Amino acid sequence: MRDLTKYxxxxxxxxxxxxxxxxxxxxxxxxxNRSYYSIFSAARALLSEDYVDFKKHSAVISYxxxxxxxxxxxxxxxxDYIGDAFDFRNACDYADFFIASRQQAQxxxxxxxxxxxxxxxxxxxxx
Numbered sequence: 001m002r003d004l005t006k007y008x009x010x011x012x013x014x015x016x017x018x019x020x021x022x023x024x025x026x027x028x029x030x031x032x033n034r035s036y037y038s039i040f041s042a043a044r045a046l047l048s049e050d051y052v053d054f055k056k057h058s059a060v061i062s063y064x065x066x067x068x069x070x071x072x073x074x075x076x077x078x079x080d081y082i083g084d085a086f087d088f089r090n091a092c093d094y095a096d097f098f099i100a101s102r103q104q105a106q107x108x109x110x111x112x113x114x115x116x117x118x119x120x121x122x123x124x125x126x127x
Contacts, residue, residue, distance in 0.1 A: 026102075
């Protein structure tokens, strides 16, 4: 596993831990934001093993879906997880009247946990 991959996995774990802290303290938008960045960093860890990176978040998501979900490496639910996380993060950060609930933040945290664990397992076993 490349050093950049390890760094991105560590970053994903850090974001996940911050998401949990925010969730436990009632900062639901912050928790959703960190859950998204946990997933995003884990996806970028995969890309770094392929020597690929993009400036746009949407390009990272598209690559993950094409190369890892459509190829059957990861279950299709992970495509939903990354897409939903992206949409929720955008709503939290940019929608003036979006109110994040505890349930939404909890679900996003759980998805991020599952996503990161799957990526880590894959990288440890396959690469």
